[in-house]
Amino acid sequence: MTPADVTDSAGTTPDSTLEPAPPPPEKEPAGSSIAFTATLILLVGLALFGRRIFNGVFTDDGIRTWATMFVGVTVQAMPFLVLGVLLSAALTAFVPASFFAKALPKHPALAVPVASASGVVLPGCECASVPVSAALMNRGVTPAAAIAFLLSAPAINPVVLASTAVAFPGQPKVVVARAVTSLGVSMILGWLWLLTGKGGSWLKMPQNRHADGTGKWDVFRSSMLHDFLHAGGFLVVGAAAAATLNVVVPRSWLDHVAGNLLLSVLLLGLLAVLLAICSEADAFVAASLTQFSLTARLAFMVVGPIVDVKLIALQAGTFGPRFAVRFAPATFVVAVLASLLVGWWLL
Amino acid sequence: MRRNVAGLVIVFVGAAVVQLATSGTYLRYVKPGMRWMLLAAGLILIVLAVADVLADTRRKPASSDDGHGHHGLPRAAWLLLIPIFALLVVDPPALGADAAQRQSPVAAKPADPKSNSWLANNSQGAAPVELAVRDYAVWAVWEKESMKGRAFQLTGFVTPAKNGTWYVTRIGLTCCVADGTAFMVEARGQTAPPKNQWVTVTGQWAEPTKRTDGDVAALTVETVKPVTAPANPYE
Numbered sequence: 090m091t092p093a094d095v096t097d098s099a100g101t102t103p104d105s106t107l108e109p110a111p112p113p114p115e116k117e118p119a120g121s122s123i124a125f126t127a128t129l130i131l132l133v134g135l136a137l138f139g140r141r142i143f144n145g146v147f148t149d150d151g152i153r154t155w156a157t158m159f160v161g162v163t164v165q166a167m168p169f170l171v172l173g174v175l176l177s178a179a180l181t182a183f184v185p186a187s188f189f190a191k192a193l194p195k196h197p198a199l200a201v202p203v204a205s206a207s208g209v210v211l212p213g214c215e216c217a218s219v220p221v222s223a224a225l226m227n228r229g230v231t232p233a234a235a236i237a238f239l240l241s242a243p244a245i246n247p248v249v250l251a252s253t254a255v256a257f258p259g260q261p262k263v264v265v266a267r268a269v270t271s272l273g274v275s276m277i278l279g280w281l282w283l284l285t286g287k288g289g290s291w292l293k294m295p296q297n298r299h300a301d302g303t304g305k306w307d308v309f310r311s312s313m314l315h316d317f318l319h320a321g322g323f324l325v326v327g328a329a330a331a332a333t334l335n336v337v338v339p340r341s342w343l344d345h346v347a348g349n350l351l352l353s354v355l356l357l358g359l360l361a362v363l364l365a366i367c368s369e370a371d372a373f374v375a376a377s378l379t380q381f382s383l384t385a386r387l388a389f390m391v392v393g394p395i396v397d398v399k400l401i402a403l404q405a406g407t408f409g410p411r412f413a414v415r416f417a418p419a420t421f422v423v424a425v426l427a428s429l430l431v432g433w434w435l436l
Numbered sequence: 437m438r439r440n441v442a443g444l445v446i447v448f449v450g451a452a453v454v455q456l457a458t459s460g461t462y463l464r465y466v467k468p469g470m471r472w473m474l475l476a477a478g479l480i481l482i483v484l485a486v487a488d489v490l491a492d493t494r495r496k497p498a499s500s501d502d503g504h505g506h507h508g509l510p511r512a513a514w515l516l517l518i519p520i521f522a523l524l525v526v527d528p529p530a531l532g533a534d535a536a537q538r539q540s541p542v543a544a545k546p547a548d549p550k551s552n553s554w555l556a557n558n559s560q561g562a563a564p565v566e567l568a569v570r571d572y573a574v575w576a577v578w579e580k581e582s583m584k585g586r587a588f589q590l591t592g593f594v595t596p597a598k599n600g601t602w603y604v605t606r607i608g609l610t611c612c613v614a615d616g617t618a619f620m621v622e623a624r625g626q627t628a629p630p631k632n633q634w635v636t637v638t639g640q641w642a643e644p645t646k647r648t649d650g651d652v653a654a655l656t657v658e659t660v661k662p663v664t665a666p667a668n669p670y671e
Contacts, residue, residue: 124509125441132448132520139525147526150534157528157535161465161613163519167453168473171480310487315510317481318442321449322512325519335614339538370611377617379544406512 151336158332162399165367166216166324173217174320177224178313182305186229197231201279204234205272208241214367215243215394216324219403220316232292237279240420243368243394244271253390256372262435263383267372270391270431274424281419293409323406327399331365334398338363353385354432358425361393368394384432392424440492441509443485445516450481452520463668464530466612530669531616532632533595536605541597541620542650543573564589564638569606570619570671576641576653583641588655590621591636591663594629602628604637604655609670619671622654634665 147153193200204225211218222239226232243249245268257263357378366374371393375386396417405413456462457474466474522528564587567575572590576583592604595618603620607613622645629635639658644651 125444128441128444128517132444132517135521135524139521140527143525153526153529154531154534154538156522156526157464157531158613160519160522160528164453164456164462164465164474165470165612165614167449168470168477171477175480307491310484310491313484314442314446314488317446317484318513318516319510322510322515325515326512328519331614336538364614366615367611370615373610374615374617377544 155332155336158335159328162328162331162365163325166214166328166399169213169216169367170220170317170320170324172213173220174313174316176211176217177220177316178309180221180224181227181312182309184228189225189228189230193230193234197233197283198280200231200234201237201283202276204230205237205241205275205279208238208243208245208272208275209247211242212246212248213243214249214369215397215400216320216403218242219400219407220320223316223407224312233279233282236282236416237275240275240278240395241272244268244275244391249368249372249394252369253372256376263387266383266387266431266435267390269435270387270424270427271394273431274391274395274420274427277423277427278420281423291409291411291415293412319406320403323402324399326406327365327397327402330398330402331363334363334365350382350384351429353381354388354425354429357381357385357389358392358421358428361389362397362421364393365397365399366393382432383436384428387432387436388425388428391428392421395424396420440485440489442513443489443492445509445513446481446485446488448520449516450478450485452523453478453481456523460667463670464528464613467609467670468668470612530665531607531613532593532669533605535607535613535616536595536603536618536620537597539618540647540649541603541618541622541652542647543577543619543653544650546574546578563587566590568671569604569621570608572655573619573621573653576621576655577644577651580644585641587638587640587658589636589638590655591634591666592621593665593669594631594633594635595620596628596631600628604635606671607669616670620652622652623657623660624654626657626660629660629662634663636661636663 147156193203208218211221218239221242222235225235225238250264250268253267254261254264357375361371364374371390375389378386378389401413401417404416408416453474455478456465457471457478462471462474566589569590569592572588590604592606595603595605597603602623604623605618605620607616607618609616622642623637623639624642625639626637637655637657637660639655642654642656645654
């Protein structure tokens with residue numbers, strides 16, 4: 090098997106995994122053995138001879154910049170993804186479902202704001218919150234509340250708010266506006282989910298794996314393993330998309346529309362989707378976009394943690410593509426409108 | 437014992453992350469502060485894979501399939517091998533001139549003027565002041581009055597542009613390379629060294645170049661000395 094074959098076959102896998110609720114393919118011992126040996130030989134071979142074999146192939150500057158971006162986004166997200174799957178596995182294995190029933194208000198419409206506010210406790214970027222909210226749904230939390238948590242956690246946690254304060258020194262109103270808008274957007278989308286009512290058919294409910302009959306540590310180990318492998322694969326897709334857009338889209342197109350408020354809010358929102366910058370760092374990028382109004386930069390910081398190409402890939406992998414294609418545009422529209430409103434009010 | 441492909445892939449991912457963190461290669465991709473997080477994440481992954489393999493060996497082969505179907509990899513997980521492939525084969529370098537050329541050399545207005553009290557101790561005509569490129573690129577445009585008539589020393593890589601113009605460049609990072617912002621200072625009066633060559637230049641503050649999208653910091657260069665790239669290429 091040549092490395093080119095592997096990349097090709099890997100490139101076609103997203104389609105096959107997008108089928109509803111694919112069970113992990115069960116391999117025969119023999120097949121598994123072949124896959125194991127081939128993977129081992131491939132990886133060790135690449136480690137030893139990779140650079141010699143491909144010497145002179147990947148020399149184009151653009152390709153190398155792309156590879157740096159791609160590896161950079163993946164590496165940066167890796168610790169947060171590990172934190173996310175660790176927490177989600179712990180929730181699945183050690184926290185009884187009855188805990189959430191007690192902790193959250195019975196009525197879903199009331200559970201949404203509580204879940205939004207509890208986003209404060211997860212100090213990570215957006216990659217961590219996807220597996221955690223999947224685990225919440227898995228533990229019987231109403232999807233609307235889990236969605237509210239998914240959207241608020243990466244935006245209003247202390248690390249993100251602190252970095253926003255550092256990036257905009259002497260302008261605490263920016264921090265307040267960011268927290269208020271993100272919190273509002275997460276609640277609105279949670280309630281929207283309740284109102285539309287048919288969410289269930291779009292959402293691929295994360296499967297309640299290994300429910301009974303095994304030890305807690307077994308459940309912990311296998312759900313962490315499964316979540317990491319699954320989310321990790323989709324993270325790679327998202328990182329590739331973000332790297333491509335980073336390299337292909339020239340940043341100079343920003344300068345032509347800075348003047349128009351409505352257009353600039355839309356544009357910076359779109360930029361946040363394309364660049365997929367970690368929510369702990371996006372405030373610094375927003376601070377450097379000085380040709381734009383504060384409202385437009387607020388939109389950048391509100392949209393970034395809740396919709397971007399990396400997240401769309403992760404959500405498609407976790408909750409199913411039918412969910413992702415509806416959820417991402419809805420989130421984008423609500424986030425942009427809320428930014429306009431809060432920007433007009435506070436900034 | 438069954439062959440555990442999932443464990444194998446995770447061990448490789450974990451090992452790659454640990455290797456990045458311990459070798460210092462991670463500085464090409466993320467900010468220095470992420471070292472311990474990467475190390476922890478890599479070690480957790482390795483422990484997870486080892487625990488899974490051990491649990492596999494303990495399980496009796498006959499009863500091995502009570503719904504624990506994670507030996508076969510979820511198909512999406514094969515994609516995790518792509519970044520490993522990129523690391524092993526392409527060995528992506530730190531962002532350089534190519535990335536800088538995709539951005540505008542114009543320095544954005546600082547949100548908050550930095551303290552430049554050091555200038556008070558440095559009379560005009562004294563030895564060149566060593567400055568970060570990102571500071572010079574901003575101050576030379578937005579703090580003209582205090583910069584005028586002084587000599588500076590900058591270290592960065594060479595980004596060539598049209599008509600023989602070239603810039604001393606550093607990329608600023610706040611989290612990872614996705615948010616990398618180029619800080620560029622136009623070097624006047626010397627011919628351009630090769631693209632991506634690291635140089636230390638000294639020279640006098642010069643009037644910024646006007647562009648349609650703003651002003652670009654400039655330096656009238658007196659000496660150009662090729663240097664090796666610093667361990668952390670970013671600022």
